[in-house]
Structures are given as structure tokens and as C-alpha cells.
Amino acid sequence: MEKFEKLTGIAAPMPLVNIDTDMIIPKQFLKTIKRSGLGVHAFDEMRYLADGTENPDFVLNKPQYREAQILVAGDNFGCGSSREHAPWALADFGVKAVISTSFADIFYNNCFKNGMLPIVLPQEAVDVLMKDAEKGSNARMTVDLENQTVTTSDGESFAFELDPFRKHCLMNGLDDIGLTMEKVTAIDSFESQSAQSRPWV
Amino acid sequence: MSGKTLYDKIWDAHVVQQDEDGTCLLYIDRHLVHEVTSPQAFEGLRLAGRKVRAPGRTIAVPDHNVPTTLDRAKGIENEESRIQVEALDRNARDFGVHYYPVDDVRQGIVHIVGPEQGWTLPGMTVVCGDSHTATHGAFGALAHGIGTSEVEHVLATQTLIQKKSKNMKVEITGQLAPGVTAKDITLSVIGATGTAGGTGYVIEYCGEAIRSLSMEGRMTVCNMAIEGGARAGLIAPDETTFAYVQGRPHAPKGAQFEAALAWWKTLYSDDDAHWDKVVTLRGEDIAPVVTWGTSPEDVLPITAAVPAPADFKGGKVEAAQRALDYMGLKPGQKLTDIAIDTVFIGSCTNGRIEDLRAAAAILKGKKIKDGMRAMVVPGSGLVRAQAEEEGLAQIFLDAGFEWRLAGCSMCLAMNPDQLSPGERCAATSNRNFEGRQGKGGRTHLMSPAMAAAAAITGRLTDVRDLMTEPAQA
């Protein structure tokens, strides 16, 4: 996994609340057996018109946001299904961080497995960042993982909270499975214990 | 020290290791797998040269992509869908996990097959690469959805890296009125708390109205915990649970059952347990409900009218306007005046035998409205067989419904069962998101009895107006 340290990039404003995983990646693209290549389908139904051409009104189709690496979104981003295709699609598009007042639990988890940082901030902070994102490509936002801050193009900074373990894995690009495999003795002994205490399982 | 919640007790029984910051390695008793979220995980194992650690605890079944038409033995037409199902076939066999292929009568929606086969038992940890894994919480099992990377993690290590959620108690007091069902409870709770109301929590549903539900009804309630944002929903096991579990193919037998039962009986929240949040609804206050918008929180009693964006606050104003545009509805329109084109009865929310009984009770001796497309998709091959035996299938066929084979079908429309743009559907599934049932399709969520009523009248209908005797379930 790629390491995440500090990111300065274009932020796209998506003020809609409850942006669900069906919006992020509709089901017709879940039929892939690969992880890659989903970026062109991200936000498919909002991004393309019925004839397959781009919808010029959709934020990520506007010239100033085509290279966006940060999304500033409304409440409850990523609600709905467990599909990891949602973060895969965003990552493949080039998004590295999403900022909202809240995220759906599974989506939030899935982000970290793909080197992507979901940032939770209070409404007032998200409002300021949304305004900053609306300024377009001249306004670059900075996400500093080490110091846990987001800074607007005007230099206004907001601190965010993050679980230390997740931060550590993200900063070092660590793979969870490898880490857990090192604990195999503990898993073995748990299994033999529960074979005694819960033999029916 | 305060007592423990049910969630605390199950959690504690599964901690393999705990770090100083509270991050735990949690042991997983059952891992359910389907074709959509697993191929990349199995591929990851192959690339790393890893095995499935506990194939005996891993159960695979194709459900999302499978055709539900009677001719499905001829294979899957859509190439990508076929490749996914073939990949599951191959992975299940190569890695030696339990498997119910498409032509097995036990095949069905993963969340219906698990409980039906006795894989899901009280006090277990159950995960699946699917958000509606919450369903299994009805047994007092800690069950939740995971992403594909976590699927791979569980396959390789039979554990998950987890942090504990907060405890929320949702109490439904008293009794439900006639015509009101488990689906109305779970939708009403989401209507009250919002789709993000449960974020960061595990919900335990309790109270007299929950206790009175069958296992089928409890599964319907827990199924939609995720729609309220919660990681999982739980209901403490009781005699209803034990009776359902006993005798299932993979449930313990004899002395093992007795030993299990002794432990299961300790699985309840202590009176002095701490709750981070409590929500209480009166069973008597719950009406048959439908959704009007494109989020499961857009819930109203069937007697109400379509709301206006100005009725909401903040970001929801814009979302409500967008929902009204998408759904083709006007503020002030009576819900019962909304005409529908299609009825879908099925899904892991309402595809069990009791759901089919409730719908059939309304449909018996009646016909669906002319021109209506209506289908019943049983949740598993065994549900289908039982419904045929009970004569329910004939009632559906006589009424004008299609009687399909088991699968997810029009719940998410990955197979050919889809809505066309603008088509309006009364659905017993769990999500009314834009495009969920087909691009441009419009979904109203409701109970099986309400969906049956809508099929007869051709519009959203208060099932109580059609009832001769109180509907159960």
C-alpha cells in the first residue's frame, strides 16, 4: 500500500448529504473481479448523461475540479453497501482524502485499506472548507496526516482526530494481513481454548 | 462496576488480543461469502500464497448475480455476472469452503441461507462482505458487514482488527397494532433516528414488541440496522431463538446443544448495564409506513402526504428536493394517491416464509391490478419449496404474480430483474437509493403485506383497508 503523509491538492465541493455507495459506484460496475480501473465509473449516474456523454454540471466534470484529490462532502458520506468498489473507484479517480461531518462505518474502514484518508470535522469547519473548495483550482487545500490538520488555501487550519493505529498503518503503508499473521500464536491458542469452552462453534 | 450489555459479552468472548489503545483482534466464528465482494479477496490470497485459515467456518453461496427465472439452469447470459459466479465456484472448491451452488436447493440469499442451515447461532461473531450481515444479529450474534480487504483478512486469519463501538438501546414497548409488522418497526426506527443516527453504535433492540416477534420478524428488524447507520443490530436470544435453532443441519445436537444452551441463556444485557444512547418507541404508535424519497430515513405513515423540502433543515433541504425530483412527486400529494407499476416481494429483509405468508394472506382470492408487473422472489430454495407446500405459491400465481427462483433479484438489480427509468416499484427490500433497482427506477419501501395491498389496488395502499383479519408477521 502507498504511504500517506502530506497532501496538497484541489478539493471538490459536494455538499449533498447521504452520498451513498450506489451513487459512488453503481452496481453494474461491481461485476468486475479486479480492484483497478473503476475510476472512470466513479459517480457514474451523476457524472454522465443518458447518452453517455459527460454531464457538464457535475462538479468533477468542471475543468477546475477534474484533478481533484480531496472531496469535501455533506453529512453521512459513503452510507449504504459494504462494497469496497466505492473507495477503489475514488482512489482510481485520484481522490486521496474525503472530508465530511460523518461517514458510514464500513466505508470509513474501507478507506484505510486503500491508502485513503476520511476526515471527520465539525459542521462549522466543513462549512469553511466547503467555501474554500468552491474557489476552484486556484485554492489548494493541505491535508497533513502527521499533524492531523487540514488547512485552507487562506491558511486557516482545522485539527482532526484519528485512531493512532490507523494513522500508523496509513503513514507507513502497512498491510493489515501481514501484521495479523505475526500474531498467529495468539490466534492458535484462542482457537484451542474455544474448542474447549464452545465446542459447538 | 456496571453490568455488561449483550454486545459487551459477545465481544469479550471473542477478543484474541487487545492493544493498549483499545484496538482488538477479534475472532470470527462464521464467515459468509458471496460472489460480488470476494473475488479480489481470494485473488489476494493466491498472490500471497496464503490459505483459508478455517474453511470449515467459511460458507459460500452465489446470490447477487444469479438469474431468478425458471430457466436458469441454462446458465447466466451476462458475461461479467457469469465470470463472477464461476470465480466463486472455483474459489470455493480450490479453498475447500462450504458451498451451496446455484443448482442446490439450499442456495439462496446468503443472509437467509446462514440462519436456515444453522450456521448462525447465538453468541457468535458473524461477518460477510455485505452490509446486511446485520440480519444475523436477530440470534444475538454479533454480525456485521465488511469490505473486500477485510474479507481477505478474515479468510487468511479468521480474525478482524476492530475497535469497539458504542452501545445503543432501541426499545419498542407494548404491542403492534393489526397490520403493523417488523418492517414497519425497523423503518420507523430509521425514520426517528436518521440514516446516520446509529453511526458508531451497535444497536440492541428490546422491549415487548420485539420479544413478541418471530425469528423471521427479528431478522427483518436487524437487517435494516445498517440502514440506520449502526454497525450491527442485536436481539437477545430467548426461547423463540432456541426453538428456531434446534434441529437445523449445522446447529449443535444432544449434549452439545445442552451445553450451548446453558451459555446462550447468559446472553442478555444486565439491568445495570451502561448505554451510550437510548431510543424508545411505543409499539402502539407505529403505523404501516412507506418511504417517499431516496433514503431509508424518508419514512412516513401511509396516511401522510409527501413532504416539502422546506420541512427539512440544513443539507437535507437540497437532498429532499433532489429526492422529490427523482421520485417524480409533489409536496402535499397524498401517499395513497401514488400509482405504482411494479411490485417486488423478496430480499434478505423480507424473503422468508413468514413474509410470503403475510403477503399471501392479503392476496388470497384476489387479482393484481391490470397491467401491473409483480414478482415474488423467495429468499432461498428451501423457502420456495415450503411456500409451494403450503399453497402460497398458488395464491401468488392465481393473483397474477411471477413465482421466481431464489436470489437477490430486484433488491439491487445486478441480474436482469430491473426497473426501467421512471418505473415505480412497491418493494419489500431495504434500499430506495437512486438507481438501486435499475437506473432511473423509483422505489417505495414497505412490508410484504403493504406491497401485496399495493399490487391489488395499483397504488400505495393502507393494508388495513384491505384486511379482513389481523395480518401476522
Ligand code: SF4
Ligand atoms: S437481498 Fe439485497 S440487501 Fe440482501 S444481500 Fe441481496 S442485494 Fe444485499
